Amino acid sequence: xxxxxxxxxxxxxxxxxxxxxxxxxxxxxxxxxxxxxxxxxxxxxxxxxxxxxxxxxxxxxxxxxxxxxxxxxxxxxxxxxxxxxxxxxxxxxxxxxxxxxxxxxxxxxxxxxxxxxxxxxxxxxxxxxxxxxxxxx
Amino acid sequence: xxxxxxxxxxxxxxxxxxxxxxxxxxxxxxxxxxxxxxxxxxxxxxxxxxxxxxxxxxxxxxxxxxxxxxxxxxxxxxxxxxxxxxxxxxxxxxxxxxxxxxxxxxxxxxxxxxxxxxxxxxxxxxxxxxxxxxxxx
DNA sequence: TCCCTTATTGCAACTTATTTGCAATAATTA
DNA sequence: TAATTATTGCAAATAAGTTGCAATAAGGGA
Ligand SMILES: [Mn+2]
Ligand SMILES: [Mn+2]
Ligand SMILES: [Zn+2]
Ligand SMILES: [Zn+2]
Numbered sequence: 043x044x045x046x047x048x049x050x051x052x053x054x055x056x057x058x059x060x061x062x063x064x065x066x067x068x069x070x071x072x073x074x075x076x077x078x079x080x081x082x083x084x085x086x087x088x089x090x091x092x093x094x095x096x097x098x099x100x101x102x103x104x105x106x107x108x109x110x111x112x113x114x115x116x117x118x119x120x121x122x123x124x125x126x127x128x129x130x131x132x133x134x135x136x137x138x139x140x141x142x143x144x145x146x147x148x149x150x151x152x153x154x155x156x157x158x159x160x161x162x163x164x165x166x167x168x169x170x171x172x173x174x175x176x177x178x179x
Numbered sequence: 180x181x182x183x184x185x186x187x188x189x190x191x192x193x194x195x196x197x198x199x200x201x202x203x204x205x206x207x208x209x210x211x212x213x214x215x216x217x218x219x220x221x222x223x224x225x226x227x228x229x230x231x232x233x234x235x236x237x238x239x240x241x242x243x244x245x246x247x248x249x250x251x252x253x254x255x256x257x258x259x260x261x262x263x264x265x266x267x268x269x270x271x272x273x274x275x276x277x278x279x280x281x282x283x284x285x286x287x288x289x290x291x292x293x294x295x296x297x298x299x300x301x302x303x304x305x306x307x308x309x310x311x312x313x314x315x316x
Numbered sequence: 317t318c319c320c321t322t323a324t325t326g327c328a329a330c331t332t333a334t335t336t337g338c339a340a341t342a343a344t345t346a
Numbered sequence: 347t348a349a350t351t352a353t354t355g356c357a358a359a360t361a362a363g364t365t366g367c368a369a370t371a372a373g374g375g376a
Contacts, residue, residue: 056372077363089320094324099361113305119362136212141297148289153308160278162269167248168289168309171293173301177280187365193343214333216335229355234334318376325370328360333362341354 046108053106063088064099065108065123073139074112074120112140113170132171136178183245190243193219200225201236202245202260210276211249246277248276250307269308 046065047057063084068075069093075083077100100121103109112120112131122131125142133140155162183202187299200221205212212220214237218230237258240246249257249268259268262279270277290301 056322058324058372060325083242090326091309094327094364095325098324102249113255118250132293132297132301134299135302141299142295143296147268148285152285156269156280156308159280160269162271162278162308162310162357163316164310165270166274166309168307170305171290171299171301172303172305173294174298175299179300191352195343197354227355230358232354235353245357284336319360320375321373323372325368325369327367329363329365331364335360336358338356339354341352341357343350343352345350346353 046103049106049108055102059088060084060091060095061099061102063091064096064103068109068121068123071123073137074114074122074133076117076120076130080121113168114172129170130169132173134175134178136167136174137170139177183240184266186245186272192239196225197221197228197232198236198239200228201233201240205246205258205260208260210274211259211270213254213257249307250305267308269305269310271312271315272309273311276312276314278312 044052051058051063064080067080067083067088071083077093077096081091081096085091088170100109104111104121107124109121110124110131112122112133114133114135116121121172122140122142129142129144130144131140149167149169153167156162157164181189189196201217203224204217204220207209208220214230214233217234217237218228221233222228237246241248241258244261246258247261247268249259249270251270252259259277259279266279266281268279272295284307286304286306290304293299294301
């Protein structure tokens with residue numbers, strides 16, 4: 043698996059200080075962060091970082107699948123670094139800490155059944171679990 | 180299962196024209212609608228309806244589990260009438276038409292495994308499928 | 317290493333989206 | 347029908363996200 047720098051380069055994008063800052067912040071985070079939070083932490087790493095750039099960077103990173111967006115009841119636009127190969131996320135409702143887990147196979151049967159019943163052709167899915175992390179129990 | 184009017188009454192809330200309008204709009208919708216859309220349709224049923232009231236009504240309805248919020252890549256705040264007993268939703272990426280389907284059981288094994296692996300205690304889940312409806316195929 | 321080209325940034329201004337205070341209104345209950 | 351009080355709509359305030367544009371800084375080649 044390529045590094046994020048390689049992914050950027052191969053996409054013809056430049057590796058810049060603001061992008062480095064955003065990536066570092068996300069890499070060190072132990073829960074999903076909203077743009078505002080990423081900005082607040084990122085400005086410590088790159089003094090001239092702007093919120094606008096955070097938005098643009100997240101959009102780019104999401105396109106390149108470097109980050110994933112998590113949906114919660116309250117805040118809907120938290121961002122999380124994408125773990126390689128994993129697809130699903132489990133978020134702690136106490137502290138927001140999130141872990142990713144594989145499990146594609148578990149849904150295959152379910153999806154087949156739903157397709158049969160509804161006539162829809164399922165192309166993607168969003169599975170997100172909410173719970174309490176060991177820390178918060 | 181109680182009607183939405185009963186649910187409201189039992190919660191000590193009043194059954195008003197604006198709320199009736201919002202509920203009617205959602206009941207007639209064949210896809211999830213954002214507040215703005217609900218307002219546009221609702222004002223035809225209740226001429227003095229305001230967008231502010233739509234927001235407040237949706238918040239109330241969501242608390243009472245009368246409506247559910249669907250999360251999509253683009254718009255994250257679509258609302259859908261809650262179908263009794265059902266938990267999951269399948270949204271058409273073409274036209275937005277949505278159907279709900281049961282399937283709690285399918286996730287039991289997966290959730291047990293995830294709890295084991297992560298130490299989290301899973302309390303809820305968000306499973307949303309995206310596909311193409313028969314209409315759009 | 318220095319230059320050149322051009323992707324990227326940050327500012328400022330703008331557009332939505334959502335929230336809140338408050339007086340007027342309308343749904344209940346007696 | 348009247349009294350009570352939840353609810354509404356307006357106006358104004360926030361918050362969230364977007365866009366135009368000139369200044370800046372990657373990074374490929376000389
Ligand atoms: Mn999955
Ligand atoms: Mn969302
Ligand atoms: Zn926690
Ligand atoms: Zn469709």
